[in-house]
Amino acid sequence: MSAAVLKAVNLVKIYSGGALPVPAVRGVDLEVEEGEFVAIMGPSGSGKSTLVHMLGGLDTRTSGEIWLDGKRVDTLSESAWALLRREKVGFVFQFFNLVANMTVADNVELPALLAGISPKEARERRESLLAALNLGDRADAAPAQLSGGEQQRVALARALANKPSVLLADEPTGNLDSRNTRDVLRLLGEVHKQGQTIVMVTHDARVASLADRLVSLFDGQIVDDGRIARRRTGTAREVIDLR
């Protein structure tokens, strides 16, 4: 038995809405082991977002298989997958997708409650995540009252609230300044150390260097997949010097 948390087998996505079909992902095979931190890089249009959206069930596949925690998910009904996703997947996007008319606290607690975590535990988890991200005093604020970097940290807390089997992140530091990028990366590094499996799309090699493994996409195909060498003694802070 493989310990793959997430697996894609010959995964294909062809967008067929327009005049010409667009092959965005062309036969991707990928296995992500429990606790791995995988960075996905590649030029604009190479299929990175399409791939992670499919892996999390936010976009339908054209063909191929997707497995999550040993269970085939691409053949589930949409509603069955939506339920499973609430329990097992956390998402962070480049733009934060926070619910505007809910407080920061409710934005973070909601996914935990939807995943069936008890209200007490959801509150405790929210408190510890917001504290870890230096947002403890902003719990009652509305997203619009926060800076971009603060909103992105809330989005990350929200994605982690349901203790997902896998955290999928699409350019989570894409529009942050270097200080906010450091905060987000520090938390990613910390949750990774605690065993969180992470798949992160990034265009920034310094950000990718936080990961254990780098997958390169080109024209919808994996062209390189390897471990990232780093000084064993290096902390994330030393490896990524963002100043």
Ligand SMILES: Nc1ncnc2c1ncn2[C@@H]1O[C@H](COP(=O)(O)OP(=O)(O)OP(=O)(O)O)[C@@H](O)[C@H]1O
């Ligand atoms: N909804 C859509 N309909 C049609 N084509 C799409 C759609 N979404 C993406 N594409 C196309 O699929 C290809 C892959 O897009 P995708 O967004 O996955 O790339 P990406 O690697 O994430 O790029 P970027 O680095 O710019 O975010 C591109 O050619 C894009 O134009």
Ligand SMILES: [Mg+2]
């Ligand atoms: Mg993209």
